[in-house]
Every structure is written in structure tokens, then in C-alpha cells.
Amino acid sequence: MTESESQRVVRPTLRCLIADLGQEVGPPELRAALRTATEDMAADATYLLPCVLTDATHLVLDKANLIATDDATNRERIETITDRFAIKVKTSDRRAALWLDEAGVWWLLAAGRRKDDGPGDFYRELERFSEDSTPIAPSAADARYLRLEVAFAEECESERAANGLVLGALLAAASAPGTQAEVTVFGASVSISIVPDDDGLAVLELSWEFVQFDDQDRFPMDVLAMVPGKDNLDLWDYLPPRKDTDSPHAWFTYVPQEWVDHLATTAELDDLLATVEDWSPPNPSSDGSEHFSHRARASVVMLAYVTGIEIVGLCGARVVAHRDYEKFPVCPKCEESLALLRQLGRPEAQA
Numbered sequence: 231m232t233e234s235e236s237q238r239v240v241r242p243t244l245r246c247l248i249a250d251l252g253q254e255v256g257p258p259e260l261r262a263a264l265r266t267a268t269e270d271m272a273a274d275a276t277y278l279l280p281c282v283l284t285d286a287t288h289l290v291l292d293k294a295n296l297i298a299t300d301d302a303t304n305r306e307r308i309e310t311i312t313d314r315f316a317i318k319v320k321t322s323d324r325r326a327a328l329w330l331d332e333a334g335v336w337w338l339l340a341a342g343r344r345k346d347d348g349p350g351d352f353y354r355e356l357e358r359f360s361e362d363s364t365p366i367a368p369s370a371a372d373a374r375y376l377r378l379e380v381a382f383a384e385e386c387e388s389e390r391a392a393n394g395l396v397l398g399a400l401l402a403a404a405s406a407p408g409t410q411a412e413v414t415v416f417g418a419s420v421s422i423s424i425v426p427d428d429d430g431l432a433v434l435e436l437s438w439e440f441v442q443f444d445d446q447d448r449f450p451m452d453v454l455a456m457v458p459g460k461d462n463l464d465l466w467d468y469l470p471p472r473k474d475t476d477s478p479h480a481w482f483t484y485v486p487q488e489w490v491d492h493l494a495t496t497a498e499l500d501d502l503l504a505t506v507e508d509w510s511p512p513n514p515s516s517d518g519s520e521h522f523s524h525r526a527r528a529s530v531v532m533l534a535y536v537t538g539i540e541i542v543g544l545c546g547a548r549v550v551a552h553r554d555y556e557k558f559p560v561c562p563k564c565e566e567s568l569a570l571l572r573q574l575g576r577p578e579a580q581a
């Protein structure tokens with residue numbers, strides 16, 4: 231993300247977006263969605279376009295963002311509009327009206343073309359709204375859509391935070407088999423334990439106690455799906471209470487011992503890399519690093535699972551974390567680095 235892209239604050243009103251900018255707007259997925267946006271919004275009150283409206287791109291929006299984010303810029307009032315301080319946006323032959331509302335939200339009210347004061351000239355057209363610019367002002371629908379966008383962003387953020395907490399508890403449980411790792415997500419207290427079983431398998435158990443009844447809609451699916459490689463409910467079984475003190479909300483699945491070792495090593499790496507100074511990854515081999523399962527520290531692995539971003543493995547290879555890593559053999563370079571780190575971090579253990 232470049233500096234200018236991170237500074238986008240101007241939202242086109244829905245009317246301006248659909249009627250004035252329409253098929254000139256980017257990104258392409260937004261432009262495509264705009265063709266049916268009016269119908270889609272009428273049919274579904276929670277309909278959201280494919281990107282937040284401040285990310286919509288267009289010549290006048292790019293210029294409007296520059297005006298809005300640079301306090302030193304000359305903000306020229308559109309004099310014909312008398313009932314609000316609308317600002318001129320001029321770039322090539324495009325013209326638009328920008329406005330800052332009382333809540334601090336920047337709106338692109340309308341856009342058009344300069345036609346040298348002739349018929350259809352943008353600022354001349356605006357004279358219709360001289361006394362009353364309500365028809366181009368943000369409407370109740372714009373306010374509602376903005377609230378929906380904010381709520382959705384908060385929802386995604388809370389989902390990511392909960393996912394990170396669950397993964398952290400999984401790592402703790404894998405590091406200490408047989409013990410309970412506790413975490414509070416979506417208003418429930420969640421317990422996670424991993425108990426080694428026979429035949430190289432382990433029983434992974436998740437149970438929870440609700441604090442408030444309202445929070446139950448996330449369970450079990452949303453929470454079980456946060457377990458790497460186990461995001462399908464079919465892989466889980468309900469566990470009836472064995473004694474009175476057991477949670478009535480318990481689920482279990484079997485995981486291979488390698489899965490447990492992988493998580494335990496990931497957690498261990500945080501410790502090792504914290505104690506070993508000046509360790510940096512060796513140069514990665516370029517040959518088929520995507521066919522190996524790599525080792526990376528817990529904080530990085532969590533970030534990778536939650537956001538899907540590319541991370542750097544212990545061997546230095548850049549990889550996107552996948553949840554079905556068990557299909558791939560562990561990267562020999564990562565294993566080498568791990569052995570070295572263990573030697574460096576725990577010299578007494580090698581004696």
C-alpha cells in the first residue's frame with residue numbers, strides 16, 4: 231500500500247457513486263457490482279459493495295482525497311451552493327463537489343465535466359441546488375450504509391482477534407499435553423486440551439461455557455473452524471458430559487502427533503528466537519520450497535493463518551501458510567535451523 235492509498239478518506243455518496251461516477255470507477259469488482267447495486271441494496275438491507283467506499287478510485291476521487299488530507303491546500307468554495315461549504319474539485323476536464331460533514335466525514339457530493347459554462351457544465355448544473363443542496367447531500371441511506379460498513383469492519387476485526395486468541399491457546403495446549411489452555415472469545419470461556427492417544431494420534435478437545443446467551447450463535451462452527459486443518463464441522467464429534475462438572479458444550483477431533491509437534495515447535499520457536507541473539511534466516515533454497523512444510527515462530531504463524539499473508543520460514547523461504555501442511559514433508563533446511571537454535575538456546579541440554 232502506497233502513502234496516497236493509505237490516506238483515502240473521501241466517500242462518494244451512493245447517488246454520486248452510481249449516477250455520476252458509475253462505470254468509470256475502480257477497482258473493477260466495484261465497477262461490476264455497481265451495475266446491479268441499486269437492486270441488490272433494495273433486496274438485502276445488509277448488502278455491502280466489494281470494497282469500502284473510501285477505496286473507490288476515480289480521477290476526481292483521487293484529487294478530492296488530496297484536497298481533504300492536505301490542510302495546506304487551497305480549498306475553493308463553490309459559491310453557487312449557499313447552504314453548505316462545498317469545495318471545488320478540478321482535475322483535467324472533471325469537476326466535483328466535496329464536503330466535510332459535522333461528524334468529520336468527507337463526502338463527494340456530485341461529479342461531472344467542465345463544459346466552459348455551456349449546457350451540461352458541472353458547476354452551472356449545480357446552480358439548481360443553489361438554495362437547497364439536499365438532493366445531492368448524503369442521505370439517510372448513505373448514513374445507514376456507512377454504519378453497516380463500520381459494523382462489518384469491527385466484526386472482521388473481532389473475528390481476527392478471536393482467531394488469534396484461539397490459535398494462541400492451541401499452541402499453549404500443544405506445548406503442554408494434557409493441560410487445559412483457557413481463552414475468552416465471543417463472550418464464552420473456551421478450554422482447549424490436547425491429550426496424546428494410542429497409535430500416534432492425539433485427542434483435541436474444545437469446550438466452552440457461555441457467559442451470555444446472546445453469544446451462542448458463533449458456536450460451535452465459527453470457533454471450531456479456527457483450528458488449522460480442522461475447519462470442517464464434519465471432522466468434529468460432540469462429546470457428551472462424562473461427569474456433572476463437564477461442560478455440556480464439548481467437541482473433539484483426532485489430530486496426528488505430527489500436528490501436535492508442529493504446533494509445539496512453533497510455540498517453542500518463540501522462546502528460542504527470543505533467547506538467541508542475532509539469528510537471521512539462511513538464504514532460502516529456491517527449489518520447490520512450496521512443497522515443504524516450513525517452521526516459523528508462533529506469532530508469525532498466527533498472523534499467517536488469520537490474515538493469509540506471506541511469511542518467512544525459519545529457512546528463509548517466503549511462504550503462504552496453508553492449513554493442510556501435513557501433506558508436505560517438513561523442510562530439511564528448517565529442521566537444520568531448528569536443531570541449531572536448540573543447540574544455541576539450550577546448551578545445557580546438549581551436554
Ligand SMILES: [Zn+2]
Nearest residue numbers: 524545561564
Ligand atoms: Zn523451510
